[in-house]
Amino acid sequence: MSSSRCPTPFLEETLFTNGGFVDGRLCQELGNGLSCCLPCPMTDWAYPDRFVTLGVAAEWVAVVGTICCAFLLVSWAVLPVDKTYRHYLSICLTTAVLLMNLGFVVPLAAKPDQCFDRITPNYQKTSSVCGTSGALLILGGWSGVMWVFLRAMSLHLQICWQVVVGRNFMWFSQALGWGIPVLGVILALTFSGVSFRFGATCHINHKNSLADLWIPLLIFAGLTIIIQFATFGYCIKVYLASLADNSASTEGSNLPSYTNSIRTMTPKQAYRRVRRVISLQWRGIAIVLIIVSDVIFFSVVFVFQDNTVQSVKTDQNKAQDWIVCIAFSGGNKNACLDKAGSLVVNIATVGAVLLLLAMNGIWLVLLLGRWTMITGWRDLLSPASRARREFVSVDARLDDLKKDTRSYEMLSRDTGKTMDEAVTPSVVTPISPAHMRSPFGIPLGNQESMTDDDGRRTPDYFGNTARYHAPTRSFSSPRPPTQTVTWDARETYAPRQQQQGQSPNDDYVNPLGMNRI
Structure with missing residues (x-):
């Protein structure tokens, strides 16, 4: 490497082979066939040293989120439904978030080498850890968007259209919620690929990424937002209509009403139905908004970062001041961080994106988990709790x-x-x-x-006589029998009417032998 004609810390491209992800190199032509490249990984030069610490912290938060998702899934599988209130929409959404968290946990456990050589990053074909983490991240992101979309659609059908989603919707959701993510992963890995570009987790490459990942992902995320706000708008409309409803038939009546058609419902009846549904589904509404916001935030930030790096490769004048600063400072990146600020996303935004993605599992256990799960595990694992007087x-x-x-x-x-x-x-x-x-x-x-x-x-x-209490809304009364029926008290074990002067012990029936045939 001593024969390199490039200033420190840059390295001459011709001294390296074409192994690894060659398109991931950041090189610049200096004339006379001399191409100098920035050492790998690029983030070590564009960000301060605390960027690595921030990435590790986000990975450990993802570990906590993974444990939370695993706790929910195991609880739903083992505990009875009255303790967990499990639902396939919640189970599938938790599985999607678990896959996305594993995209951060796998690099933390494997500690892969991000670089194939000193100027070239690794990618899916040269690093199995890179391919695994990238595929899990894309699959988890796609699945998360699809299942929050399906959850928002289910809520919209129930509230706005009074449709009872049943088995057909469940099978439709399974096909759509897992089929599209699997297809999206195949397209992304085939036409774009993943490589180490943004920390220890592999991300999709720039080539064809808008067509095979970002645009379809943002379309479904946008549809989710539209459906969710349409549901909110309907709820507000129903609430305002109920304020103006003065009909006496809907006030103070506890009788059951027929709600088979939304056209037959008064505004206050519709408002009570909507309020009841929202009171049961507010956790799902909150998790939909959180996850879809995280995915949109991550997509926008990463697309902006990707386009910025690509523009530096195509237009070398954009990074001229930063490259000259690094060359004249002898590789002191801290002296040139102010000039690199316009080329990368600031570290605060990057940290917010990574932490928000890693915290989705924690949000799930807070919103979808219930205290009865804890008591259920206590009853299942503690012998003292099982020792009941049954x-x-x-x-x-x-x-x-x-x-x-x-x-x-x-x-x-x-x-x-x-x-x-x-x-x-x-x-x-x-x-x-x-x-x-x-x-x-x-x-x-x-x-x-x-x-x-x-x-x-x-x-x-048998000596006590029960009193007859007429029901509140009964319009009948007990009538005496039309004819006198006589029977043998010894055969039916009913008390005989005591004759005047007769002893109570005469013809006594032993209660212990009354159940003998």
């Missing part, structure tokens, strides 16, 4: 009731003992539940009791 009924085989096949006793599922063994020594049967006490020994009431031949007191379950 009871099941089994057939009791008691010595004194062997022939009674309908008797049963309450067992504690946790201890394997009957509740009578754990709490009270008496047998719990359907007709004599432990002297009118609950399994925990709490008295159930002050019922009247009868005395049997052995002197034991048995609760009288």
Whole structure:
């Protein structure tokens, strides 16, 4: 390298092979066939040293976001739906953000070499880490845009058009939400490729990038914004119409109304329906706005940066002052950072883009996660939480009731003992539940009791007469029977009408034998 005719720190292009991503070199013709190139990577010369620290910090934030996405996905897969309220739109959106975060996590773990040689960056064919991180970033970005678009469309159909999205919309969403991103990745890698251009993560190259990535991506992002604001506009219109609605039929009525057609709904009924939907979907609305804003911000910033670097290659006069400054300072980049400011995006904007993209997983766990997930994992993993007082009924085989096949006793599922063994020594049967006490020994009431031949007191379950309470909106009343029906109280176990002068113990029926056939 000592034979280089270029001033320090520039290197002569003819001293290197054509390996790596040759189009990623930043070189300038000085005449007489001499082409001098800036050492790789270019960002080390255009940005201060804290740019590397900022990139590493964004990658660690992406690690936290990846953990959050993984927590949501595992919770949705393992915990019951009443703890997570999972939905395929949320699951697919979280998967998309997880893929995008992995585009930052893979370089952090692999620590790839950004340069093929001293002036040439690596690209997808010379670095597997570059190809993997670039593909994950494009796939995650495409998927994120598509699933927020589908979520916004679903909400718009429900609120504005009163359409119940069902199985057909789900299959349509799966085909569109994953089919277009896969097609977009194939087109981007085939016609443009990815290389190390902007930190440790590979990004799409300039060639054909507008046609195969940025323009289609921004079209769907723009449609998402339009649909979302159209939904907001409809909500505002419904709210204003409800303020002017003075119809008595919609005020103070708790009766159910038919809402099969939006034309039959009064403004206040429509407002209540819209408010109910928004109260259930506000988390989804917020995450749609956050992710689509991040993607648009990143797209605009990167396209601007890409076009600026490309303009420097085509018009060498734009970077003349910066190149001369570096040459005369002997490679001291800090002395020339002010002249490089017009050629690159400022470091504050770059940091904001990287951090916002890496934080999408954190936003997801804050907006789509629920506290019941924590309690669900606690109940699943903690044996003490699972030890509840739940009871099941089994057939009791008691010595004194062997022939009674309908008797049963309450067992504690946790201890394997009957509740009578754990709490009270008496047998719990359907007709004599432990002297009118609950399994925990709490008295159930002050019922009247009868005395049997052995002197034991048995609760009288049939001596109380229930009162008839007419319903509030009932227009009928109980009528006496038209004919007198007689029956044998011994066959039905109903209490006999006591004759005058008759003892209560006459013809007594043993309650313990009433369930025998």
